[in-house]
Amino acid sequence: MRCSQLQAFDGIGSLGVITEQKDLLILQKNDDSSQTISIRDQSTNYFFNSYIVDDRGDRLKLVRSSNKFDTHKYPPNAPWYEKAKKANRLIWIINVERIKTDKSAFVALNFMPFYDRNNVFQGIVGSSVSLKQLGEFLKSLKIGKTGQAFIIDREGLMIDSSTDEAPLTPESSATNTKQNPSNNRLPKLDRLNIINSNNLVFQKTAIYLKNYFTDFYQIKNSQNLSVIIDNRKYFIQIAPFQDQVDLDWLTVLIVPESDFMAEIQANTQWTIVLCGFTLAIAIGIGVLTARRITKPIQKLSQASQTLAQQEWQKSTLEQRLLGFQDITELATGASH
Known part of the structure; x- marks a missing residue:
């Protein structure tokens, strides 16, 4: 397992493996962008040791050491090793993880059992994913x-x-964490x-x-x-x-x-505005149409008055009857 594997995935908080012999290796990203490797195997005399490491994985500083860490019963309030082993499949656990003494992070943990070529159970691989x-x-x-x-x-x-x-x-x-600093997973009640x-x-x-x-x-x-x-x-x-x-x-x-x-009211306002424009246009067209119709009618009326008054002058009568011709043309056009 290389540190570069963890750096390649921004949302991954940690990667790890625990064997049936309780050997453990966990690579974890810290809140301050540093990285920690935790190991428990023969090389640490089966102590659980955590080291600050550089990007290449070289150990820089020992930050924790314990000989009372049971990898199969961690965390004490909700051990996941046996649960993942019995499930015989990938499992997810949502929990709270302490990243500082007074700060917690909400994470999704996933664990999957692995086997040798003879299908004999060997241990669990897992990772944590930040829900941020x-x-x-x-x-x-x-x-x-x-x-x-x-x-x-x-x-x-x-x-x-x-x-x-x-x-x-x-x-x-944070109170529970201070009372039990070895417990990195906080109770579900939190x-x-x-x-x-x-x-x-x-x-x-x-x-x-x-x-x-x-x-x-x-x-x-x-x-x-x-x-x-x-x-x-x-x-x-x-x-x-x-x-x-x-x-x-x-x-x-x-x-x-x-x-x-609000959307409906906005649409209604636009509808009213559009209706207003439509009404104005209709009125305008109506006025123009009315003028075109009433003008020849007025001429015809004047012609009839001329006839009634015995004004038989041809030129005057022809001018008056032009209005009647306009109406005839208008009616003929409308009928088509």
Whole structure:
């Protein structure tokens, strides 16, 4: 395993292998961009030793050493080695990882058993993937004008959201970490349940969904719903996400009705403006048409008055009857 392998993948936090004989090798990227190699084998006298290394993997400094580290029972609160061994397949675990004494990171851990050519179990290979990029992706989404989104697991524990709210409880268990510094994985209780979110829209939406479906495990298909929060109507779209292995999440989009109404009102305003232009054009055409029609009628009226007054002068009469010819032409054109 080379340090360059870890550097090649920005989202990968660590790579490692643990054997059935409890030998261990883990390469990890630290929060300050340095790298650590942890080893437990015959070369370390079966001590668990962690070293700061350079880009080539050369050891620079020993930062931790312990002879009480059981690689098959790590972490103590949720050991994953036996779980991965029994699963006989790739498994995913979502957990909180301490990267500093007072700072935690939300990560997805995946483990896969490996075997020799005789199909005899040899150990587990694994990696950790930071979920930071998932949060950045959600924040980049434009959901209407003021829409929001969150992702939870089936227990209602937040994976991430489009807001700045962390998917961990306010304690984030820096206290628990100090009480048990050897435990690099924090208890699941440190994860934030969406019902306890400080975001009122998230909280009320989660409560509504849980009451509507009884629990989150009952959501099998995509659903479109609506809910009233503080006298405002919100549209909800909830959809399951599954990877056919262990990831079983729910994605929830929430958009206030006012976002749609703003679009409708904008379209209505444009419709009114267009109707106004259309009406003005129609009136203009009507005025011009009326003038064209009424002018020859007025001439005909004047001609009839001339006849009534016995004004038989040919020139005058011809001028008056020109209007009648105009009407005849207009009528003939209209009939065609």
